[in-house]
Amino acid sequence: MQKDHLFTRRRMLLAGAAAAGAAGTAGAILAAGGEETAGTAAPAGGPQARQALKPSAFRLQPLTGYGPPRAAPRKLKVRKEPILQISGRGRRMVLTFDDGPNPAYTPHILDTLAKYDVRAMFFVCGECVVDNRELLVRMADEGHVVGNHTWTHPLLTTMNRKEIRSEMERTSDVIEDTYGDRPQWFRAPYGAWNRAAFQLGAELGMEPMAWTVDTTDWEVPGTDTIIDRVEGGAAPGVVVLSHDAGGDRSQTVRAIREWLPYLIDSGYHLTVPSRRPT
Template sequence: MTSRITSRRLLMVAAGMSLLGGAAACKSPWAATATPEGRTEVLVTETPGAPVPSAAASPTSSSPTPSPAPPSAGPSVAPTVQPVRKALSEAESKPVYDLDPSQRVVALTIDDGPDPRYTPQVLALLQQHGIRATFFLIGENAVEHPALVKEIADRGHHIANHTWTHPDLRHMSESAVRDELERTSDLLHRTTGRLPTWFRAPGGDFSPVSLRVAADLGLRNMSWSVDPRDWSRPGTSSIIDTVLKDVRPGSIVLNHDGGGDRSQTVAALKAYLPVLIDSGYLFTAPPN
């Protein structure tokens, strides 16, 4: 019986990849459109499914072989390469709460890590089910565990900015907010080779200042639509019940792998992910 259920889940992932893969050629992945209510709707066209290797690990056959540099009379100095940040449109600068409800797709987001106790357990579960997720990392945790940050990225998950110290941004100056976001983006870029393109304010408390700074740094803002409040340790059954009751096509689900004892979150993920998969849900994350 177990093998038949596992086979069914693998077939569903493969079917989802085939179905959504064709749409990806027609629409830009995670393209933002403004809704009448002023919220931002995201059109999901990226193929959900098993994590893929990071871009840094994928060879490109079309890249020409660089010519050797001419000899220099002076000492060699490595050039400083500044990351190129995308200019955001007004629609792209608004916080995203939901994905396209016309597709049976869920975005799983993991906050407050990395944590050496719980992040590896979450990664193992995601690998088991072939799910890509978005990890919103705190800078002061990431700087302590760079190997774990690289592992998240190397497994194909999306790396995102969750500030340096997890403060309440609503009561901070623009320079202080910029320092929180810029330090974190710079660290994640140095560690993974990827410049973060998404940001989540601690507590989901976006402010006019944080939205302005994020846009200046090329960061789109992601909130959520399903919050089981797992950070408060309400009990594994409570987390499971909230997710399964509130999830719908296009939901962005909030979970935590850092900030304390996250054993309830891990146990809840172990229980509700198979239920969502068996209900026909596919999972997505922004492109890397």
Template sequence: MKHDQIAAGRRTLLRLALGIGAATAVHMVAADPAGTPPRPGGEPPTGAAGPPRSARMSPTGYRLRPMTAHTPPRFRPAAPPVRTRPFEELPDLGHDAMVLSFDDGPDPAYTPSILATLRRYGVRAMFFVCGEMAADNQDLLREMDADGHVVGNHSWSHPLIPALSRRAIRAELGMTSEVIEKTLGAPPLWYRAPYGAWNRNSFEIGAAMGMEPMAWTVDSLDWTSPGTSTIVRRVRQGAAPGVVVLSHDAGGNRSQSVDALRRYLPALIEDGYRLTVPHRS
């Protein structure tokens, strides 16, 4: 199945990322925040990889926007408007607030169950979608939006971003933003680098497209299939005001992620946490 093939490829890239020291095990922020500087005239470095040729959409000239034009006021940066680190928590949402986030979807095998659980408890979350999955499941994007969830950009094909040229990063982010905007009528305001591996190029290009970078505070490590009880324990032990929890709704067998959400979500609510998302400006 498609998501199994994607999972195998991502495990290979993850091992590469760990091997070359591009990222750490949890937050995996790129070790060199400067990244690869652009060549004169804007040409990408030689040998840099781009989106797979098999991608159904070709790279587009997705329009660039100033970062401050479409971001919530409380998160707008000081000049110059390019961050050097992603948000890892959102304390300004309130002393009782937490954020749940899900990467790699939407996947028709798992995303509907996650959406149903969130709907049952009246909770909103952030979904960082891959363009190749979003293009094939636009109905699920619309369902996310209708339920008040935040739909963010997680690249087109889930590559290791620091290994890409600037041109390739623009294509990965631009094609995904285009799918989201065409489907929902508005561009994404947030993006998350695959594997949490960032560099200066990704910050600059994401900012030019009007998106804020979002990492996470608590990694459930659900992609390793550690068991439902282990995922529940990690989320509950990491719970705190402003925390952003990372989980997945695609990229492999996510049945444990689905079952874990059904257990830890009512427990977090009972503990007094308000599960919410950043607001649009």
């Protein structure tokens, strides 16, 4: 599929979704361009602070008027631990942003990434996607990887299997209905994993990804502290956790403008992972 055609399809999906809403209402991974990667360990970092959103009864229906019917996800091997890092040739790192999209902060982060021609991963919450579809389309159009971070950002370890599936599946559905592709990556809110999350993620075709370096921006610790966390934790294979929603992220927006060029000047290649085809 040509890039222009893909973009057109995504725009059609976005327009169709908006119209539907008005009428009725994301083992082995690869660093892109690099070698086989593998890195699993127990989740790291503290809880991800997030302002509670009002419960939503919204359930997006498939847009059957555009594109082929939704294909069943490719089932994966069930992991026992999330992926924490990548490995490969060179000084490669992965940047990830959780909890969005948010119109107050996500566009500024996307602008900074675009300025330095850097790709990142965005683990989005389904209920945030509903009102900010254009930001999800922009992420995809600019080459970023969109991952699944559940619908309402709950603590999965307190939920039953049916509830966890609903959180994950609804989010994968709204991502696909917005720009045409189902997510291939999942991140558990608060880094709280359990057996059901690993099993259901694999059933839905998603690999579990955690992080290596927590910026602690969820604590709003100050721009300088966030910068120090990223620059001090930088190393080949690192996965950096930041947030573009879930609270006041103005410090995150300011910090990335400082630490991103620092990493690039230090010889790091900021990349996104891809999975080895089976």
